[in-house]
Amino acid sequence: MENTSGVGVLDKVTSILATLEAGPTTLSGLVTATGLARPTAHRLAVALEQHRLVTRDVEGRFVLGPRLGELASAAGEDRLLGAAGSVLSHLRDVTGDSAQLYRRQGEVRICVAAAERLHGLRDTVPVGITLPMKVGAAAQVLLAWEEPERLHRGLQGARFTATALSGVRRRGWAQSVGERELGVASVSAPVRGPANRVVAAVAVSGPIERLTRQPGARLSKAVVEAADRLTEALRNP
Structure with missing residues (x-):
């Protein structure tokens, strides 16, 4: 040896x-x-x-196993957070809606960075808050590319289905309407690390009245572009 x-x-x-x-x-x-x-x-x-x-x-x-990816993500967290501020601010300015960055930790997801809407009705998600992995577009993204056994466990009690996650993998983004909170919609896309593992999720969220019941139609392109920028930041330090 x-x-x-x-x-x-x-x-x-x-x-x-x-x-x-x-x-x-x-x-x-x-x-x-x-x-x-x-x-x-x-x-x-x-x-x-x-x-x-x-x-x-x-x-x-x-x-x-997935723990190695989580450890690798934690090692690169400073680089991810260093890039997140400008990327999320740009995403907020382009869409006019609040933007967040989530990472998974066990059975919850944590908002590690955010750019709030400057004016009007906002959907505030404080940095550091933990949210369940059973609801919301970011939860869908963080679960969709997991290995089969963990994906199956994650679907138990979730507001979304295996079919929905298949659609997330096919499109490259997720949307939710009223899953996490009544009256709130969101769109999310994956951030990938050097090994192509999903290490975080970028999201835009806001009232359904503003985002509509098909928020992905308007927001998915901008959210995917933001996620891709963070992916590049992790792959090209």
Whole structure:
């Protein structure tokens, strides 16, 4: 085993993660690639699965888990937040509506940046507030590209369906009308990190009377462009 640290269990765990970096792998594949005994490889892979550092695909093969993406997102959070202020302000000015940036943390989403509408009726979402992952356009975006098992769990009790999330993946944006709060509509699009994982969601929100019951028709282009700008900021520091 190369690049040993002298801490045996860490070296073994690292060898498993390095193997999975190349793609989905069966237990036999892990044993062959790492040189670990089969019981050891299985024990460590299952332990990593408990911590969401490893998960399994639809064929039961081990793959890198969502926790790694969350850690990578946290490492790049300063860059994301550094770019968010100007991007959200521009989005607010272009659309005339309040703009927010959300990140997922466990079973909730957190507003990590916002640009409020300067005049007139506003939909205020304070920075730092936690909102459920069961309602709203941003929740749809943050869930739509999850691995199948986590997506299925996330849909339990949600106000949207698997069919709706399929439409989100196809279009590249989501809309909601009265899901999070009566009288409020929103449109959201994904921000992706260097590994193409969805790490955040940009959203525009406001009263249904202003956004209408088909807010995506007017706002999706601007929201997607804002999300793409933040994606570029993360990929090209």
